[in-house]
Amino acid sequence: MRRVLRRATTATVLLAALSACETSQLAPRSTSVAPASRPDGLRREPAPARPQAPSGPSQASLELERYYARVQADLLAQGLLRTDGGGPDTPFTDTMLARNFERIALAEEYERGAGLRPSSGRLGRIKKWVKPVRVSAEFGASVGADRRVTDRNMLTQFLNRLGRVTGHPISMTRPETANFHVLFMSEDDKGAIAPRVRELVPDVNPASLEVFRNLPRSIHCLVIAFSDTPGGYDYGTAIAVIRAEHPDLLRRSCIHEEVAQGLGLGNDSPEARPSIFNDDDEFALLTTHDERLLEILYDPRLRPGMSAEEARPIVRSLAAGLTDGA
Template sequence: MTVATQPAPRTRRLGRLLAGVGLSILLANCAAGPEASRAGPAPVAIAHPPLPPMKRFTGRPDTPSRRANAELARDFLDLSFLMESGRALPTLSRFEGPIAVRLGGAVPPTAVAEAQALVGRLRSEARIPVRLADGANPPHPAEGLVSVEFLPRAEMHKLVPEAACFVVPRISSWAEYRNVRRTKAMDWGTLATRERAAVFIPADTSPQEVRDCLHEEVAQAMGPLNDLYSLHDTVFNDDNFVSALSGFDMVMLRTYNAPELHSGMTRAEVAALLPKVLERVNPAGGKVRQSAPADETPREWVRAVETALGPGVSATGRRSAARRAVEIAERQHWRDGRAGFSWFILGRLSLNGDLETAFTSFLRAALIFRSHPGMEIQAAHVDMQLAAFALSAGQAEDTLIFADRAIPAARKAQNAALLATLLFVRAEALELKGQKAAAAAVRLDGLGWARYGFGSDDEVWRRLAEIRALSPAAQLNRAAAAVAAQG
């Protein structure tokens, strides 16, 4: 998320959980009935056993770029010379020369290792001359500087309530941002050359969210500023299905920082050089058949999506906005990721009270995502929702089908939160089949990934409890407790 003169929500927005893994316990509540949920005994504190060690991914996500270089050139120009608002950028701006990344503030325990891994990928895959600075090796005056500051979420949201994390130009600290946040200094469009940029990330968030924010915001500090809903295999997309830098992203970053280009070039000047640059950067792209360009995304669709996902809107208003997004997608005759995302949002927002619409919407999203190679992670998010429906209905075999085909995609995309949720669902399905030992092993595996995906122990146990509550066995237990409480 880049922030201009007037901060506006962009990619790492608070509503990102709608494209993530937050699973509504309302499925279970609806199945058990409102009286059961109201009449049940008061919750009591439960002493949980120690969690297993946190699991973490190694290496890079298995998400190679599959598009022709001519397509990549179009995407590069739209990512590099437009802001998300549709405003055109007159020239290219980037860091010229070596770059140092410096961590500051209340740095979370996992952040240093994540930053080291990110910097390593940027050097090896994007060929950017970047290093991680520290006390022993501080930034040099000749280096460009990307300062990553961690601060309490509540403090950050006092000034930018819509954002989960963001990047701004020309400054290096939160104190500077407070002083200049409403001035033209924050306008990326006025930059000739990038020399400093600051990334702000909550310190009190999950390890996965720390990684996701580092990947997206540091990438935008060193590369394109725009996000395009028409792209499906990138962090440069507001749907947030892709959470770690993909093969496409590394091609974009390597191209953005290619020696043939420099700050101050116009769109036409860059366009003239792109074929040769991409031929060198991505030789495989010259052998791929070119597809037709996606049509422009109407601003009214973007506004509908932002309303559905943004803060300060009633549940009714969110659902209405989601329906508008679907209507616009249908009117545009879309069958791409934007159409799938529209149905997915409507499905998520319909879980509270309209399960028929939710289920139908997820089926429509699944059909779209599964019809496009390369949208496996999008389909995995939908399969998780469909698995939850199957589990709530006591359909163990169907639950396993949905979970088992989604788990590999979650692993490949390195989404621990989604992976943990799928493993929890799978464990409950195995319980229904009487395979208790297998269920316990799968659940234990999920707990390790959940520590990375969800963060605090309390949040891990809460997520597990949500999934367990979907099982018919849990629903029967709640109903029995409600009857007992009524005497």
Template sequence: MDSRSRTRGLTSLAMPPLPIAFMLFVVGLLAALPARAGPESFTAEELIEGFNNTVFGLEYRSWSWQPYLVKKYVTPVRFRIHSLSQRNRTAAVEAFLAELPRKIPALDARLAAPDEEANFNIFVVDRAGYLPTVRGEIYADETAEAPGRCLVRVESGRRGITGSSAVIVSDEGEFLFRRCLVEEVLQGLGPMNDDPRLTHSVFNDTSRHSRFTAFDQILLNMLYDRRVRPGMDRSELEPLLPIIARDARRRVQ
């Protein structure tokens, strides 16, 4: 929350003194919340390390024979939402997807029209439908495993990502739904690895973030910089990344 938001949240109403135990509880609760760092707080070295650790690698490496090459869309991304859960989450998914072109200006992304082919499918399911959806819609294999609490599968090659499919669980709480939505959709755009050292990122299964953080916005803007091409390896990008990180940070507000 920025200082302007804090100011708007204050009132002139006088409050009675609070018990010390309650004040300590509030302080502890606030300390447990994930920090909201702005783009200017990250060094170029932190951003480059985060980029390398998420873009060059795969959380589940058996899914690709090119885990250490850049994966990104070079064609427009067209989403289709498949609402298969008891609770209709379509509006929440659409609201998040609508943020992406604004936060990643180089990304051409929107919902697919009814008669338009989608290349990024999002299946929203209840937990009971998770495994059947992964086996039937993602792999077309009745023996396939479904690792994790939600997942995304990406099909890619040297010319870029050709398709992504995410499965998001709806009925295990708001935090898990939001976390799965943000992480799996963003990973479906290319940065497919997790790293426990990335404290300001959803690309870290131990973090408590459930939003598109400033750190992750910079990483996605780095990936979708025109100088970053599908199939590039780490050595090809190394001399460019300091400039790309600087430019990406300026694009994130």
């Protein structure tokens, strides 16, 4: 149902916009040729009317809105998209937490630099932010003022929660000072997504850019994080796209999943429960289990680039402490 791109590429981050300049000799600046006199009685033809900009969403956007409303209704009817964060019916032990951390934080769902090509599933290395995370909300031209306020507030509240959980500096800021950009875009804004991504990351991998350019309907939202160093694992820039056509709960779910994944929890596991990092869509929002994963990831003993073998004893010790050894 709700699937997203969970990948970390290793492009060097160059936050500089490219510009181009063209010159043209379409007409001289002045002329010595006098215009002919206008014949008497000649009627002036009215200037052609300028085409009017659409006053509302396109048919394609409206169809997507109806489609995602059906998706949310179907999931809720099945008892999915829970918002309770887990409870007595979803216990987890330290062993389960450590195992889920390895699959979600160390493995990757997609091959690096290959767009949506599935990865081999092998365990990789720790990926996380070292510098402060400065998040901005950007909106397509089609997104109304009321929706912008709602989404920005929703994002701000979630960032405050993530800051408390991780102990890492995470906050809202303006687009010009951000390093984590959350783009709320409708189908009518899709033409602006790839240029904005290229503006933020001029050397973005072509396969990654193509995903942004042609989002299939099955991808409800996505995030791509970029390292500050070639081949590195220290995140320096992230870009998330969330479809504006989503109903409220799916849109909030996308905020939770994409921002958390952009912090370094980049994979899914069918064994993770209670968790949003699971394809079954049982939970819509970050759970207590997922908070523990973030606490482990942002413990200073885990450094970007550490292998699974290096991280494993630290992860097991932290998992035991977070679950009282249960």
